[in-house]
Amino acid sequence: MSSPRPVPPDSAAHAGRRLAWLDALRGVGAVAVLLEHMLYRFLPGLRPYWMNLGIYGVMVFFLVSGYVIPASLENKGDVRRFWLGRLFRLYPLYLLVIVIVLLSTPLVPVRQGVGADPETVAAHVTMLLDLVWTPGIGETMWTLSYEMAFYLLITALFVGGSHRRSGLFAVLSAVAALGVGLLLARPLTAYVAAELWTFGVMAAGLALVLVGRGWVRAVGAVVVGALAVVLVLVGGRIPWLGPAILSVMFTGTVLYRWERGEISHLWAVAGVAVPLAATPFFAARAGWWADPPVWLATMALVAATFALGMAFRRRRVPRALVWLGLVSYSVYLLHHPLMKLFLAVYGDPRREPLLLQAALAVAYITVVLGLSWVTYRLVERPMQTLGRRLSRALPEPPVPTRGRETVSASNLG
Template identity: 30%
Template sequence: MTGIAATSDASPPRLVELDALRGIAALAVALYHFTTEYSDLYGHSVPLWGQVPIGKYGVQLFFAISGFVILMSLERITRARDFVWSRAARLYPSYWTAVVLTFTVVALFGLPDREFSLQTALINLTMFHELLRVPHVDTVYWTLTIELSFYLLMFVLASARALPKVIPIFIALVALQTLAELAAQAMGMLFVARLASRPHLQFFALGVLAFQQSRGRVSVPSALALVGVCFAHEVLVGSNAPLPVFGVVLGLAHALSRGSLRWLNWRPLLFMGFISYPFYLVHQNIGYVVIRRLEAAGWRPEAAIAVAFAVGLLLATFITYRVEQPALRGYRQWRRKAQVRTAVSPHVA
């Protein structure tokens, strides 16, 4: 899930359009989970007034936002390893809180096929549990593995001082990913094909391109080449999103690069974007528990969904202000003290 806000010691002004897009993506994914996916998994007590099957593709928008934000974040640091610490401070406190809350709620109230052992929950705390073939305490965590893979790639590029060449590098990477998937499919190696498709590089690439375009660093031929290989991937290989989704994300990324989305400054939407990471982490299974309980008590599905949204928003607000923001403030204070020590030590010596 997660399009994740960039942080820095200087606390630069937030780009409101990024928060707005995060808010839209988070709302879309939650609507999909509470309507279409819940209907598929458990069935609502009575037919819904409407469903939002396209909401699941908010994840692709999150990936593009991450491409933009992470490259922006890397420009604000002087050492690549500081990127690791800043990401950890941003990701883990909220994630640990979400794992504990979700595991506890499901253990207490039950949720068919989504109840796991304490050992599974503890391994989930690493955020690398999928690599160990340990199930997710909440299935939305699958995107975190994708995000971490992208962060690792960007860390390697930053460490190698290759960020100025990030566009040609992504052209090559997306092309190689496409060729690998096509070759695996041709040889009947479906597992390898699915594995190769996991990075979702084509959507991260759109965000990377948008950031570079916003800084005026991309030539038209390079931009067209990157969009071309990403489009070729979607046409020749496909992904878990239909082709029109690629077009929508591309259009939003391009508008973001040109500053054309600054009108998205509706306060509730910006607030939704501000709390979107914790909301994404806690909304699904806890929301399912709320919906099951209320519908069993005779509530209309729409009313139960509204309460599930409210619970998710309250939990996300609590995590944002009581866990995430204090953790970030603590990290920034630690960084400032470390910088002071580094600046003073040569004079002391």
């Protein structure tokens, strides 16, 4: 899979411009997840079963995150600025959705398994929900567990100076997915209450990384990195899916480094593809989406989507897709609570004639997109701006020995 070494763009304008194709991919991922949850309620005859729209959407998201998140950390050159940015990027909307769900309880009961206890609160604070066997108050929040684990891991790698070995970590994660699939049918966190100790370890480790220096910071990096690895390997509700997701995210990082000209080949992508394709054949059945034909079709479509995005990355992207990318986080977190609220008020749309089902589906999508734009404008964007202002107020980190990455900071959210 050797490919010509791409030439990094040399103009400051190109380096600083927003990478709209990544927004487009985010938009595609958000719409896919929305459709997966909507179609079986509104237009079940249109729901595909040869692939899974939900897994497709979240894997596209994970590839994009893997592409931009390590670049964001390297661009900032400082773990404190990175985590401040992540805090203001993820938590404001996340907390708002939790409030919306709680306020909706007179009409929509909180999902089964979500308790009002310190363990549940701790799991939601860390966002490591799926990795500590705790259902999120919002059904789609499970993916944030792996996003957070990835942040912890790349923080450890950055502090340890190993963050550029993305290909190795991508392949190791894919092989780990196959191994875990062979060995574990149920996560170890199903037998151990992990929420509180995970909260304590994560808080202590991050405190050492963000406040400490020298060996103190190194110890903190080992703590958060080890926590991420252990939870991903033995904590996920579907044990092999965690390392599979990590391998997809590190593959995104490999593609970023190849596109920037830091590496000249894509052998790691092949090293990831083989074990990922094989894992569902040997692992305990996780659901119809993980049946080998469905899994292979879904992941092939994920790869094709990202490849298409990269192929057209220097061309003008449809503004509608870019807009969807901007509101994608809001769409992702809001659409499921809004659907449950709609069903509680209206009832089951599947009993209606087909044309009315279609009209209700259009109305639902319109409401989701409209409210997502509102939350983006009033919550996400102001909080991201505040995070950047606070980040600029921090002391400048030491100048790195290598040049900083030039991906636009505005696109690294």
